[in-house]
Amino acid sequence: MTEIEARRSVRTYLDLPVEAEKLSRLLKAARLAPSGSNTQPWAFLVVKERETREKIAAAVHNQHWMAQAPVHIVCVGDVRSRIPEDAGPLRLDENSPQEELKQVIRDTAIAAEHIVLEAQAVGLSTCWTAWFRQDELRPLLGIPEDKYVLCVLTVGYSDSHPDARPRKPLDSMLHLEKW
Amino acid sequence: MTEIEARRSVRTYLDLPVEAEKLSRLLKAARLAPSGSNTQPWAFLVVKERETREKIAAAVHNQHWMAQAPVHIVCVGDVRSRIPEDAGPLRLDENSPQEELKQVIRDTAIAAEHIVLEAQAVGLSTCWTAWFRQDELRPLLGIPEDKYVLCVLTVGYSDSHPDARPRKPLDSMLHLEKW
Secondary structure (H helix, E strand, O other): OHHHHHOOEOOOOOOOOOOHHHHHHHHHHHHOOOOHHHOOOEEEEEEOOHHHHHHHHHHOOOOHHHHHOOEEEEEEEEHHHHOOOOOOOOOOOOOOOOHHHHHHHHHHHHHHHHHHHHHHHOOOEEEEEOOOOHHHHHHHHOOOOOEEEEEEEEEEOOOOOOOOOOOOOHHHHEEEOOO | OHHHHHOOEOOOOOOOOOOHHHHHHHHHHHHOOOOHHHOOOEEEEEEOOHHHHHHHHHHOOOOOHHHHOOEEEEEEEEHHHHOOOOOOOOOOOOOOOOHHHHHHHHHHHHHHHHHHHHHHHOOOEEEEEOOOOHHHHHHHHOOOOOEEEEEEEEEEOOOOOOOOOOOOOHHHHEEEOOO
């Protein structure tokens, strides 16, 4: 697929807005991701306001380039679809042990990558970012403590097309029939 | 993207082999997935032997349809790229709390979905399966206890094209500017 081959993590953006129609395509692609038992355990917070983007960039280890991107899509996993309704209060963080959280991280990652590949298909650039703490990012955006922020995707137009990052040889990651 | 729209979880397969060239394309697509700090923390175990596929199907809650698929790709996350080399023995399971495991699950999920979408692009059908226990599947395949099996993807040709599963309304998963 050309989108998989052409995708790069892009960290410089042009000062151009993202059309509403294109943004909608990205979110529709996320919605079509497969998920365990079709739970669709994800939510997407779309941030366009400059001030909020700057705060997010600061919370993601002061990666100020992020604020250049006109759109941030904060991808959030929600374990509530997998636990009893009366489970009570819950606070998730980077060291939570729950199996349900692992399942939700898996499914939300698939949905986020759908956004990234769909963006590539419509001429937009993106970058996955995840170098933050739940406790710093969630309060900034009003996200409850029982939700898990998987990543912030930066989205926008760019004239940058970095070289592909090096990859390990395929053989080194491959096992045939048995480990 | 047509691949995102056309993808289905397919559970019936034709008795036709998957060409080596196509299988190679799927794995190359996985290898191009983005990963945190470019750690590429994944491995892929390709199973074609019928007997092993039957054992896998039995371990995945006796989903015998899985054995119909001529190829299983077992997608495995490896936290070793993220922990000190002298970290010593490690046993991961569904309730392990490590942040590194969450990061590796995220990245391996992206790579696995690249396989799924590339398969769609070359006319192959797939299904994500993950309804198993680490302790049942790993010994079957000789996978060490410090690796985490994210999923088994079934891969093959099919004449089945199920209807799309229902999806929640886009609005219900969307937040603008703030949660």
